[in-house]
Amino acid sequence: MTTLLKDEARRLGFDLTGACPAVAPPGLDGLHRWLAAGYAGRMEYFARRLEAYGHPRHVLEGVRSLLVLAINYRTQPPQPAEAGQGLVSRYAWGTDYHETLRQRLDQLADFHRRQAPQAVVRGVVDTAPLLERQFAQLAGLGWIGKNTLLLNQELGSWFFLAVLLTSEELVYDEPAVVDHCGTCRACLDACPTGALVDARRLDARRCISYLTIELREPIPPPLRPGQGDWLLGCDVCQEVCPWNHRERNSSEPSFEPRPGMNPIDLAELLTLDDAAFRRRFRHTPLMRPKRGAVLRSAAIALGNRPEAAALPPLRAGLDDADPLVRGACAWALGRFAEDAAREWLRRRQEIEPDPEVQREITAALAAVPAAEGRRA
Numbered sequence: 001m002t003t004l005l006k007d008e009a010r011r012l013g014f015d016l017t018g019a020c021p022a023v024a025p026p027g028l029d030g031l032h033r034w035l036a037a038g039y040a041g042r043m044e045y046f047a048r049r050l051e052a053y054g055h056p057r058h059v060l061e062g063v064r065s066l067l068v069l070a071i072n073y074r075t076q077p078p079q080p081a082e083a084g085q086g087l088v089s090r091y092a093w094g095t096d097y098h099e100t101l102r103q104r105l106d107q108l109a110d111f112h113r114r115q116a117p118q119a120v121v122r123g124v125v126d127t128a129p130l131l132e133r134q135f136a137q138l139a140g141l142g143w144i145g146k147n148t149l150l151l152n153q154e155l156g157s158w159f160f161l162a163v164l165l166t167s168e169e170l171v172y173d174e175p176a177v178v179d180h181c182g183t184c185r186a187c188l189d190a191c192p193t194g195a196l197v198d199a200r201r202l203d204a205r206r207c208i209s210y211l212t213i214e215l216r217e218p219i220p221p222p223l224r225p226g227q228g229d230w231l232l233g234c235d236v237c238q239e240v241c242p243w244n245h246r247e248r249n250s251s252e253p254s255f256e257p258r259p260g261m262n263p264i265d266l267a268e269l270l271t272l273d274d275a276a277f278r279r280r281f282r283h284t285p286l287m288r289p290k291r292g293a294v295l296r297s298a299a300i301a302l303g304n305r306p307e308a309a310a311l312p313p314l315r316a317g318l319d320d321a322d323p324l325v326r327g328a329c330a331w332a333l334g335r336f337a338e339d340a341a342r343e344w345l346r347r348r349q350e351i352e353p354d355p356e357v358q359r360e361i362t363a364a365l366a367a368v369p370a371a372e373g374r375r376a
Contacts, residue, residue, distance in 0.1 A: 001115060001116060001168060001170065002019055002067075002170040002171040003171075004111075004115055005017075005067055005108070005111070005112060005115075005164070005170070006019075006067075008108055008111045009067070009069055009108055012104045012107055012108055013071060013104060013251070013252060014069040014070065014071050014104070014162075015070055015071055015072045015155060015159065016068075016069065016070035016071075016141050016152065016155065016159070017067065017068070017069055017070075018067075018068050018136065018139030018140045018141045018173040019065060019066065019067050019068070019139055019170040019171060019172050019173055020065070020066050020068065020135055020138040020139040020140075020172050020173065020175070021064070021065060021066075021138075021172055022055070022056040022057065022063040022064055022065055022066055022165070023055070023056075023138075024054055024055050025053070025054075025055075025056075025130075025131040025134040025135060025138070026134050026137070026138060027131065027134045027144075028053065028054060028131070028134075030200075031046070031050070031053060031131065032050075034201075034202075035047055035050065037203075038205070039201075039202065039203045039204050039205065040204055041204045041205040041210060041214070041215065042214065042215060042216070042217075043204065043210075043214055049129040052129035053129045053130070053131060056130060056135075056165055058129060059122065059124060059128045059129065059130055059165060060120065060121075060122045060165040060166075060167070061120075062120055062167045063120075063122075063165045063166065063167060064166065064167055064168060064169050064170075065165075065166050065168060065169055065170040065172070066135050066139065066163050066164070066165055066166075067139075067163070067164040067166065067170065068132070068135050068136045068138075068139040068141055068161065068162075068163050069105075069108075069161070069162045069163065069164065070136070070141055070150075070152070070155065070159040070160065070161055070162075071100075071101065071104075071159055071160050071162070071250070071252065072155050072158060072159050072248065072249070072250040072252075073090065073091055073097065073158055073159060073160055073250050073252070073255045074090065074155075074156075074158035074247075074248065074249050074250055075090070075093065075094075075249055075250055075255050075256050075257065076093075076256070076257055076262060078090065078235070078239075078262060078263075079262050079263055080263075081229040081263040082263075083305060083307040083309065083310075084265065084266055084267050084302070084307060084309050084310060085229070085263040085264060085265060085266060086229050086230065086231035086263055086264050086265075086266045086297075086298060086301045087228075087229045087230050087231060087235075087263050087264075088231055088232045088233065088261050088262065088263065088264055088286075089209065089230075089232060089233025089234060089235050090158065090235055091160070091233065091285065092232055092233055092261075092284065092285035092286060093255070093256070093257035093258065093261045093262055094254050094255045094256050094257060094258060094261075094284070095254040095255075095258075095283050095284065096283050096284055096285050096287070097125075097160050097254075097255070097285070098125050098126075098127070099254075099283060100252065100254045100255070101125045101160055101162045102123070102125055104162075105123030105124075105125065105162055105164060106123065108123065108164055109121045109122070109123050109164060112164070112166060112168075116168055118167075119166055119167050119168045120166070120167040121164065121165065121166050121167070122164075122165045123162065123163070123164050123165070124162070124163050124165065125160070125161075125162045125163075126160075126161065130163060132161040132162075132163055133148075133149070133150045133161070135163065136150050136161055137150065137175060137176050138175045139172075139173050139175070140173035140174050140175055140176050141176065142176055143176045143177075143178065143179050143180060143181075144200060145157065145181050145187070145200070145241065145243075146181050146184070146185065146187055146188060146196070146199040146200055147187035147188075147196060147202075147237035147238070147241065148196075148200055148201075148202045149237075149238065151180065151181070151241070151243050152243075153180065153243065154246070154248065155248060156238070156241060156243040156244035156245075156246065157238050157241065157243070157244060158238070158244060180243070181199075184242060185199070186240040186241060186242065187236075187237035187238075187240060187241055190236050190237060190239075190240045191236060191237055192208060192226040192227070192228060192234070192236055193206045193207065193208060193211075193223050193226035193227075194206055194226075195207035195208070195210075196237065206223060207234070208226070208227055208230050208233070208234035208236075209233045209234050211223060211227065211297075212227070212230060212231065212232050212233060212234075212289065212293070212294075212297045213232060213233060213285075213288060213289050213293075214289075215293070216289070216290075216292070216293050216324075217324070218296070218324065218327055218328070218356065218360070219296070219297070219300060219328075221331070221363070224300050224303070224304070224331065225304060227297070227300055227301065227304060228301070228304055229263075229301050229304065229305065230297070230301065231264055231266065231269075231294065231297050231298055231301055232285070232286060232289070232294065232297065258284065266298040266301055266302050266310070266313075267302070267309065267310060267312075267313040268313075269294065269295055269298040270295055270298060270299065270313040270314070270316060270317045270320075270325075270329075271313060271316070272291070272295075274291050277291040277294070278291075281294075291322070292322040292324040292325055293324065295317065295320070295322070295324075295325045295328070296324045296325055296327075296328040297328075298328075299314060299317055299325065299328035299329045299331070299332045300328050300331065300332060302314060302332050303328075303331055303332025303333070303334075303335040303336075304335070306332075306335050306336045306337075308338075310332070311333075311336065311338065311340065311341065314329045314332050314333050314341075315329075315333070315340075315344050317329030318330060318333070318344060318345075318348045319348075323354040323356060323357050326348075326352070326354070326357045326360075327354075327356055327357045327360035328360075330345060330348070330357060330360040330361045330364045331360050331363070331364055333345055333364055334363065334364025334365065334366075334367040334368055335367070336368070337368065341368065342365065342368050345361050345364055345365050345368075346365070348361060349361045349362070349365070
């Protein structure tokens, strides 16, 4: 049965397969310490589901085995962002990976049921309370690197994980026990915001991926410059990893970049109303943070590289219906040493009803002289 499942998984396009028993996940105490330190930020769902993470039976009653799967998503090389452009993490360039993996998992589950009609089966793709990386290590797929991501000697970390839980007993693979990171600390040293506070310890509250995807409120001002050109996610800790320097590209067409995603035009984003945003980004990972958070991040990225062409869209963003967008545009305009930017901020200040946006405008007006000094 194990051989049949692995062969079918490879036929369906999965690059790595490994089986492990359904047990309490290794590293569960690390999750408890991570939450106690407050590193989860606003991701309250971890604490709400903490008990469920304790054993896979909370995901599938009667589970005996896990078949852990990985699929490579590395495609084109990332293009550098020019003025007015933003960077999108590689994983989000194409169709939402949940859709691609879910389709293949469903096919694998149906295959399993045909082989074992008595089996109870469930496939999950990072939405269930399951510590996939820990189980992947237990199944021999790789080790957890210092950037907290699962690393494989062949694929690096450019892959998605999925898990097929089954009530059948499989033949289990040997766990990965060797840490191939050695003394390397490239990821820790390169993190733009210092989110990797130590090896395998991530303060999500500082992580650009968390700030641009999970956080649905204003990004803390001290962290905004570190965001740089990133619009959604961040690949810095993966790009610098020596294990990611091998070129093995995915054959999955749905992971290829959609037009205008590598990189993306930031000014154009600020012109999209909710309906236009949905039309453009339906079935992509940009739908997760939703329009307000994406446009907020676009404004901050524009503010991090002040160029005259960004002034009109930021001016328009001051009148956006979403206060999250207005506040970010106010901050960005405060980075421009332009009389027009100061005037727009003052005019908006006179009519702005939201207290948080008012604070952003006040801070932006105070920051303009500093911006003049930097450009002098």
